[in-house]
Amino acid sequence: MNLDFTQITSSIPYILQGIGVTLKIVGVAALIGFAIGILLALCKIGRFKGFKWFADIYTSIFRGTPLILQLLLIYYGTPQLFDIKVSAYTAAVLAFGFNSGAYISEIIRAGILAVDRGQLEASMALGIPYKKMMKDIVLPQALKNILPALMNEFITLTKESAIVTVIGVTDIMRRSYIVGGNTYRYFESLIFAGVIYYLMVIVLTLIGKAVERRMRRSD
Amino acid sequence: MIKIQDLRKSFKNIEVLKGISTTIQKGEIIAIIGPSGSGKSTFLRCINLLETPSGGQIWVNENEVTNPKVNIMKVREQVGMVFQQFNLFPHKTVLENIIYAPMMVKGISKSEAETKGRDLLKKVGLSEKENEHPVRLSGGQKQRVAIARALAMSPEMMLFDEPTSALDPEMVKEVLEVIKSLALTGMTMAIVTHEMGFAREVADRVLFLDDGQLVEDAAPAEFFSSPKSKRAQDFLEKIL
Numbered sequence: 463m464n465l466d467f468t469q470i471t472s473s474i475p476y477i478l479q480g481i482g483v484t485l486k487i488v489g490v491a492a493l494i495g496f497a498i499g500i501l502l503a504l505c506k507i508g509r510f511k512g513f514k515w516f517a518d519i520y521t522s523i524f525r526g527t528p529l530i531l532q533l534l535l536i537y538y539g540t541p542q543l544f545d546i547k548v549s550a551y552t553a554a555v556l557a558f559g560f561n562s563g564a565y566i567s568e569i570i571r572a573g574i575l576a577v578d579r580g581q582l583e584a585s586m587a588l589g590i591p592y593k594k595m596m597k598d599i600v601l602p603q604a605l606k607n608i609l610p611a612l613m614n615e616f617i618t619l620t621k622e623s624a625i626v627t628v629i630g631v632t633d634i635m636r637r638s639y640i641v642g643g644n645t646y647r648y649f650e651s652l653i654f655a656g657v658i659y660y661l662m663v664i665v666l667t668l669i670g671k672a673v674e675r676r677m678r679r680s681d
Numbered sequence: 682m683i684k685i686q687d688l689r690k691s692f693k694n695i696e697v698l699k700g701i702s703t704t705i706q707k708g709e710i711i712a713i714i715g716p717s718g719s720g721k722s723t724f725l726r727c728i729n730l731l732e733t734p735s736g737g738q739i740w741v742n743e744n745e746v747t748n749p750k751v752n753i754m755k756v757r758e759q760v761g762m763v764f765q766q767f768n769l770f771p772h773k774t775v776l777e778n779i780i781y782a783p784m785m786v787k788g789i790s791k792s793e794a795e796t797k798g799r800d801l802l803k804k805v806g807l808s809e810k811e812n813e814h815p816v817r818l819s820g821g822q823k824q825r826v827a828i829a830r831a832l833a834m835s836p837e838m839m840l841f842d843e844p845t846s847a848l849d850p851e852m853v854k855e856v857l858e859v860i861k862s863l864a865l866t867g868m869t870m871a872i873v874t875h876e877m878g879f880a881r882e883v884a885d886r887v888l889f890l891d892d893g894q895l896v897e898d899a900a901p902a903e904f905f906s907s908p909k910s911k912r913a914q915d916f917l918e919k920i921l
Contacts, residue, residue, distance in 0.1 A: 578768070580764060580766050580767075580768035581768060581770065583731055583764065583768060584762075584764065584768035584769075584770070584827075586729075586731060586757065587729055587731065587757055587760075587761070587762035587764075587831075588757065588758075588781075588782035588786065588830070588831070588834060589754045589755070589757040589758040589782065589786045589834070590781075590782055590785060590786055591754060591785075591786070594785050598781070598785070599770055602772050603770075603771065603772055606772070
């Protein structure tokens, strides 16, 4: 067995810089995904048939095709359709955001439907308008219930972000792959990347638990 | 004043209300009683359009709520409702539950809403609970908060949908006391209830519903001592 982690020591800072790249993609994509998710969920439970169809078709397409295909379509395909150049970072953020929006919308929809009907009736009886009822009464309760599922989605997003490697974004994954190639130490550099991803997921999990504890204080 | 004309409601193929007409005058207290499944709750819930009537007309004051052109949200501001299951907002404190709608719907300032909210909490005897979340309250306390929440909108009339049916027996009294004290203020009220003693004592009129029909409409003394219809006689025999 030929393992020597000291061989990649000098490249460790280089790989670590990828954390920032990955976080930037995941963070922005999560925000986009969350915003799209809420909008789609509201369309799905709303009265307007047209919105409902749009949201269902959107979800069906983004869940029904590979993420990497969506990423490549946005990165390589868009310039062919429109006369614009999409940067790798933009393509990554859009692909992940659009994709997780589909998943998050289903999570939020289930969360909204699980809120007791009595809450809607009490709001209606008080004359609270639909928008305010959703924002202040229904969504806060829904979010509390779906927090574990949302955390799950963000964890998935963090790990899946590694596929931006294929369009050349120098995230943690790509950097460790490059270091592996340069030093002929693939195992060491990839394991190192794996440890970074794992620690990031652990941190996310802890944050999720802390938020959940905070939200459950009213129980 | 609430005027109801030939109110009908069907769920799928089942006709729950089969043409009910009555008028509730300003300041009147109406007890709605009847066997379960008679349509009492549906009748009450039609008044503020929590259920959409299948036929007939309802006026709340001068507004015909069954007319799609009438802004039901405005009418609901005038009609407070208290539910069997309380339906407090679990993520808000007691005081937040009370001040939310006055602030958001009526645009009252926070300080004003809080002053009024604390005043109402005092009236229902829960001043010390204003910062608790509903989960920390007993059923009777929850229902009293729910009454205060409805009153915070300064409604002209109140609907009570079996306000004590979900309570443990020892908590029924505290809620009924609050409703009684409200009755003394001249509030117009319609109360669906199984508490016959309470109905007899507080109501000006008893509406007896059975099988979606208004079978009797009488003063409580008259209704409880000498019910006219066979159905009311059978019902009272079973429960008294």
